[in-house]
Amino acid sequence: MAELYGITGKIARIDLSREKVTVIEPDVELYKKFLGGATLGMYYLFKEGIVSPDVDPFSPENVLQVMLGPLNGAAPNNRSVFVTKSPYGFICISLAGGQTAAKLRFAGWDGLQIVGKAKDPVYIAVIDDKIEIRDASDLWGKDAEEAEMELKKRVLAPIEYKDANVLTKYDMTPEWVEIRPPDPEKTIGAKRLAGVWLIGPAGENKVWFAGIMTEGFRAHGRYGSGAIAGSKNLKGIVVRGTKGQKLADKTKFLSIMNDIVNKEKQNYFWRSYGTAGIGYAEAIPKSGFPIRNWQWESWRDPRVAKALTGPFMDDASFIRKEACPGCALKCATTTQITSADPMLDGNITDMPDWEAMGMVGGNLGYLEMPGKTPSDPYTGDHFDQAEALAKTQYTTMLFDKYGMDFIEGGALIAFLMELRQRGYIGPEDLDGIDLKWGDVHAVDAIIRKIVKREGIGDVLAKGLFPTAEYFAEKKGKP
Secondary structure (H helix, E strand, C coil), X not given: CCCCCCXXXXXXXXXXXXXXXXXXXXXXXXXXXXXXXXXXXXXXXXXXXCXXXXXXXXXXXXXXXXXXXXXXXXXXXXXXXXXXXXXXXXXXXXXXXXXXXXXXXXXXXXXXXXXXXCCCCEEEEEECCEEEEEECHHHCCCXXXXXXXXXXXXXXXXXXXXXXCCCCHHHCXXXXXXXXXXXXXXXXXXXXXXXXXXXXXXXXXXXCCECEEECCCEEECCCCHHHHHHXXXXXXXXXXXXXCCCCCCHHHHHHHHHHHHHHHHCCHHHHHHHHHHCHHHHHCCCCCCCECCCCECCCCCHHHXXXXXXXXXXXXXXXXXXXXXXXXXXXXXXXXXXXXXXXXXXXXXXXXXXXXXXXXXXXXXXXXXXXXXXXXXXXXXXXXXXXHHXXXXXXXXXXXXXXXXXXXXXXXXXXXXXXXXXXXXXXXXXXXCCCCCCCHHHHHHHHHHHHHCCCCHXXXXXXXXXXHHHXXXXXXXX
């Protein structure tokens, strides 16, 4: 085979039922035709007949793929894509940013295909050419953030191990020894350099709109890839790559990338606020904001939307910027919630970005004052606006922590709230939860029901349309 650049010419096929890893070497013509990523993943779904209606998405036969394109790796703004058959019966193509796509390329792979079903919970460890299926029983049930931190500790490249640990308990204070005892397999400065794709409890319980998470808040959210991973007893994929990426013309490539980065640096708006900066424009000048299940698309009083402006969020909660590899925009921001409500106060989450501020912010009635509608003048103050932001950020955090898509989830909860508003359902239909506009505690309760598939949560876990069918039949209102 001719020497390859950008790509590696290798896709790992991991059979969890047989506990076996094989290597696929696609013909170069396939790469020329499909490039990689979603299109190459779709090629395999058609080739293997997964697109057939006869294939159950939750069956071991379904293929969960994460696929890379030729620019994943050395290029800035890396995104990864999961390609599989959705729990809804159609195709799932779901993207997210983060570090892990580049790490998989640096490990020497163009993608991973996962089939079968493990007997017990497992995770996949990729360290360059070495791929192992490891036990994850102790991580099953942990939320996505906690499990990711633990998984990063467990996958280290050979260069990160030493024969002897030069750090002993005598070099540390007693407090630090108790918090983090010296590990004989690690030395001073041992890093946590692996990237992780993983699911939370929602994926484990096969909630249809569960996503695959990375870095705490980046989500392959759409169409249920997390539920497919859960059906395979797969908690996560951990990748540590040290091999780099071959480029045909490194000088020209880096020159082009440098031009891109320089243009990014000139974009003050995106570098300052990311998608957190577009909520107000969509809500007020453009009238394109989801409010109370799309009963409104704008607020009469523009002061309502101030809580979701970039500068306001920055003052109220921004802690530090986050970036994908090589990207100068740093459009994501870690935040800390400030609220008079103890349930919300002090939690760490992200901005929220545009989709979250819409679907689990305005869509759930968080921004209006109690007893008011989006058509009424705003009667609140700066602190009321901060509380509206806190509700939105907290709900975003719940979806990320449990590993669920807040677009589908937000649409589902807003739908239930409108049914409650119109008198079609009541607390007795939602296991005693009175789901009214703006009630973050009721939202918290219903989300936990969905994640556990407990009571009415088992119905809601299938998403909006099956839920609508359920209540239409129950209430005799098709």
